[in-house]
Amino acid sequence: xxxxxxxxxxxxxxxxxxxxxxxxxxxxxxxxxxxxxxxxxxxxxxxxxxxxxxxxxxxxxxxxxxxxxxxxxxxxxxxxxxxxxxxxxxxxxxxxxxxxxxxxxxxxxxxxxxxxxxxxxxxxxxxxxxxxxxxxxxxxxxxxxxxxxxxxxxxxxxxxxxxxxxxxxxxxxxxxxxxxxxxxxxxxxxxxxxxxxxxxxxxxxxxxxxxxxxxxxxxxxxxxxxxxxxxxxxxxxxxxxxxxxxxxxxxxxxxxxxxxxxxxxxxxxxxxxxxxxxxxxxxxxxxxxxxxxxxxxxxxxxxxxxxxxxx
Numbered sequence: 001x002x003x004x005x006x007x008x009x010x011x012x013x014x015x016x017x018x019x020x021x022x023x024x025x026x027x028x029x030x031x032x033x034x035x036x037x038x039x040x041x042x043x044x045x046x047x048x049x050x051x052x053x054x055x056x057x058x059x060x061x062x063x064x065x066x067x068x069x070x071x072x073x074x075x076x077x078x079x080x081x082x083x084x085x086x087x088x089x090x091x092x093x094x095x096x097x098x099x100x101x102x103x104x105x106x107x108x109x110x111x112x113x114x115x116x117x118x119x120x121x122x123x124x125x126x127x128x129x130x131x132x133x134x135x136x137x138x139x140x141x142x143x144x145x146x147x148x149x150x151x152x153x154x155x156x157x158x159x160x161x162x163x164x165x166x167x168x169x170x171x172x173x174x175x176x177x178x179x180x181x182x183x184x185x186x187x188x189x190x191x192x193x194x195x196x197x198x199x200x201x202x203x204x205x206x207x208x209x210x211x212x213x214x215x216x217x218x219x220x221x222x223x224x225x226x227x228x229x230x231x232x233x234x235x236x237x238x239x240x241x242x243x244x245x246x247x248x249x250x251x252x253x254x255x256x257x258x259x260x261x262x263x264x265x266x267x268x269x270x271x272x273x274x275x276x277x278x279x280x281x282x283x284x285x286x287x288x289x290x291x292x293x294x295x296x297x298x299x300x301x302x303x304x305x306x307x308x309x310x311x
Contacts, residue, residue: 015075015252019050022242024080025064027057031192035108035240036080038272042263047255053080060088060146062095068245069097075252078105079243083150086296090303091148093310104292105242105256107281108264109273111192112213113154113236115226116206120184126209126226129188130164139165143177143189146170148308153299154190154212154236156306158226161234181206192238193217193277212236219277239281257285 026032043051056064061084071077088095133140144152159166171177180186191197198219200206210226227234264282273280
């Protein structure tokens with residue numbers, strides 16, 4: 001995607017004059033961390049200053065958020081996060097911030113969700129699973145990454161969407177969910193499409209039920225979307241994003257947006273995204289403002305729908 005560079009103001013031309021720190025709200029080696037590290041070289045080249053990563057995981061990403069919230073609003077401390085930035089204040093009393101305290105500079109990439117089943121359910125189509133859920137005490141079990149997580153919301157929304165009876169089973173992360181799926185200990189789960197999940201699908205180790213996306217994925221073209229043949233959409237995706245405090249100067253935010261979008265367009269990042277089955281997802285600052293406001297409203301509405309309260 002080509003884009004034109006805006007004219008910088010005097011203040012943005014002076015920025016940056018010292019190293020920039022990206023605080024990643026998740027552990028090193030995780031999905032968001034891996035995406036962020038792919039843009040570092042290009043960012044340093046564009047901005048003319050070192051850009052370093054500091055991992056601050058914990059409490060659903062809230063520890064990293066609160067650390068950035070206490071930093072100066074000068075654009076030298078950035079936050080790398082995901083959808084959980086919006087979700088955490090809706091369900092965690094320990095998340096002492098509001099999503100509107102921050103501004104989205106741009107998303108980096110997105111990974112659509114896919115509903116998968118344990119291998120013991122091979123051969124079952126979606127309609128079969130719906131019927132099975134109605135004749136199974138407690139319905140089918142569906143794993144998620146904790147109350148208020150994106151996978152939890154997707155699970156509850158899908159149950160309503162498909163008319164399926166489910167029992168949610170919370171886990172502390174994606175790895176134990178996959179382990180229990182492989183062991184036939186849990187029936188279903190929503191997972192982000194990634195290289196490892198696609199590999200397990202192609203090997204028959206987990207069973208694809210459908211994509212929570214607007215269109216099929218080229219890597220697994222035989223897997224239909226969950227909304228195919230229905231009169232409403234069903235889309236869930238995890239995204240990796242770069243945020244700043246709301247009151248960072250406009251010219252600084254614009255400079256960061258342009259530099260990060262340039263990094264997303266590099267062949268290296270495009271190749272990384274393809275290899276990890278993610279979709280590059282850059283946008284202008286104005287587009288990011290609209291996207292972020294829409295996401296905040298969407299998740300707030302869902303919190304009301306599913307009666308979620310901070311705990």
